[in-house]
Amino acid sequence: MPHAAIAPLSARDARRIARHALAADAARFLHPAQQALLHRRGWLTMLAPRSAGGAELPLPHVVRLEEAVAAIDGSMGWVLTLCAGAGWFAGFIAHDMARAIIGTPRVCLGGSGAATGYAEEEGDGYRITGSWDYASGAPMATHFTLNARLQRGGQPLLDGDGKPRIRAFLVPAALVQLVPSWNSIGMRASASHSYRIDSQWLSKEHGFTIDASAATADGPLYRYPFYSLAYVTLAANVAGMASHFMQLAEECMRHRRHARADLPLLGVPEVASMLQGKKDAFIAARARFYAVLDDSWAQVAAGAALNEDAMQAVQERSLELVAVCRAAVDALYPYCGLYAAREDSSINRVWRDFHTASQHALLLP
Numbered sequence: 014m015p016h017a018a019i020a021p022l023s024a025r026d027a028r029r030i031a032r033h034a035l036a037a038d039a040a041r042f043l044h045p046a047q048q049a050l051l052h053r054r055g056w057l058t059m060l061a062p063r064s065a066g067g068a069e070l071p072l073p074h075v076v077r078l079e080e081a082v083a084a085i086d087g088s089m090g091w092v093l094t095l096c097a098g099a100g101w102f103a104g105f106i107a108h109d110m111a112r113a114i115i116g117t118p119r120v121c122l123g124g125s126g127a128a129t130g131y132a133e134e135e136g137d138g139y140r141i142t143g144s145w146d147y148a149s150g151a152p153m154a155t156h157f158t159l160n161a162r163l164q165r166g167g168q169p170l171l172d173g174d175g176k177p178r179i180r181a182f183l184v185p186a187a188l189v190q191l192v193p194s195w196n197s198i199g200m201r202a203s204a205s206h207s208y209r210i211d212s213q214w215l216s217k218e219h220g221f222t223i224d225a226s227a228a229t230a231d232g233p234l235y236r237y238p239f240y241s242l243a244y245v246t247l248a249a250n251v252a253g254m255a256s257h258f259m260q261l262a263e264e265c266m267r268h269r270r271h272a273r274a275d276l277p278l279l280g281v282p283e284v285a286s287m288l289q290g291k292k293d294a295f296i297a298a299r300a301r302f303y304a305v306l307d308d309s310w311a312q313v314a315a316g317a318a319l320n321e322d323a324m325q326a327v328q329e330r331s332l333e334l335v336a337v338c339r340a341a342v343d344a345l346y347p348y349c350g351l352y353a354a355r356e357d358s359s360i361n362r363v364w365r366d367f368h369t370a371s372q373h374a375l376l377l378p
Contacts, residue, residue: 021074022081026050034086037202038362041195042152044202047089056093057121060101062230065111067103069232072242072310073303076249083253087366088202090253092150094246095203099124099158101242104230105221106183111229114183117155123148124158128179130210132161134170138216139163141182144192144209151191151206157184159210180220188213199362199369225318233314240375241319241327245306247373248331252299254367255338258345259292261360265349278348288348291341298330298337305330335376342367 033044043051051057059075061067075097083090099122103111114120130143145159163170163178170178192207221227228235266288269278279285305326309319319327346353346364353360 021078022085026054027081027085030082030085030089034089034202035357035359035362037086037088039201041201042204043089043092043150047086048153051089051093051096051121052119057096058100058103058115060097060234061103061115062111062232062235064108064230065103065115067100067115069230069234071314072234072237072245073307076245076306077303079246080249080253080256083250084257085253086202087250087254087257087363087370088200090250091200091203091205091366091370094250095149096121096123096154098242098246099156101234102158102181102183102221102223104228104232104235105181105223106229107218108229110183110218114156119153120155121150121153122156122158122183123150123154125208126160128160128162128177130159130161131164132180132182132220133164133167135214138214139180139182139220140212140214141184141188141210142212144207146194146207147205148208149203149205151208152204154189155186157186157189157208158182159184181223182215182220184210184213184215184219188215197369199365199367201365233310233316236318237310237313238319238324241309241324243375244328244331245302247370247375248302248334251335251338251367251371251376252295252302254363254370255295255342258342258360258363258367259295261363262345262349262353263288265352265360266345269348269350284348287344291344294337295341298334302330302334332376332378335371336378338367339371 029050030047033046037044037047055068058067059070063069079090079094082093103115125145125148127145129145132139132141141161143161160179160181163180172178188210190209192209194207195205223239225236266278271278271281274281309323309327312319352358355361
């Protein structure tokens with residue numbers, strides 16, 4: 014069955030997510046019913062290897078599911094994407110450890126990609142110290158991933174080019190101190206807090222390298238380039254939030270009149286044309302995005318490695334989709350009236366979520 018024909022999200026699950034989105038936003042973390050759904054469906058381990066107890070779903074299916082969830086609740090879509098993405102790292106650690114981690118009750122991996130800590134070589138492992146920001150889903154994380162600069166005797170270890178050597182680590186939450194810091198106007202329920210580790214020792218098995226040549230799992234997921242995976246999953250979230258905003262914006266516009274033209278807003282030809290143009294541009298950019306994603310996945314699933322041109326195409330179509338989404342949301346917002354500025358309205362929450370999520374550094378124009 015083609016990926017586009019797979020229903021990524023059941024109507025029942027969509028209703029359950031939507032029912033608790035406003036309460037989650039107010040509480041600044043996912044509602045317990047939303048958390049339960051993530052665990053019940055196994056979505057947080059959908060990118061983890063089957064050999065470790067994960068679902069190891071095809072990437073195009075994962076991306077469509079993430080978009081569908083983000084189109085209901087941006088914060089939940091973001092937590093799903095970032096935490097399932099951290100679960101993908103189980104394909105790069107030793108088999109026994111991967112099975113133990115993915116087999117943890119209510120397992121959830123969170124983390125940060127910034128190398129804002131240090132790993133001092135000590136015996137048969139490393140002593141980790143540092144702090145990291147923006148760990149989406151942090152309050153429910155059972156494990157944290159991080160990047161740290163390697164040291165020996167307090168001195169940085171350098172690679173062949175004289176740059177600091179950086180290694181990724183997977184750390185049990187028991188060794189991590191959560192630092193509440195997430196005060197953004199949007200994506201409130203993502204609870205993307207900071208965390209710190211104070212001189213905690215880890216065996217070397219907790220370290221890993223994110224590269225196809227270092228994968229410990231055999232499936233195509235772990236041969237798909239990391240940055241390509243990051244681009245498509247982040248862009249899908251932005252697209253989900255934008256599609257939700259456009260739907261709500263059209264509803265607002267149906268109930269407003271144009272003051273100068275003294276006509277229903279959508280009865281003004283220029284306004285109706287602008288709305289249709291944004292919808293058409295979104296549909297076209299989304300189609301191009303999924304065409305490139307599906308093609309790149311087919312290549313990797315067939316055993317080929319993505320070349321530079323293929324990876325560049327994935328990046329370009331992802332950024333194009335984000336740009337089209339930004340243009341649509343920013344153009345439509347002024348037509349939605351003061352209702353869209355009310356903090357307790359659904360359209361305001363979606364607008365806040367969109368403009369927070371699209372600030373991700375990888376999504377810069």
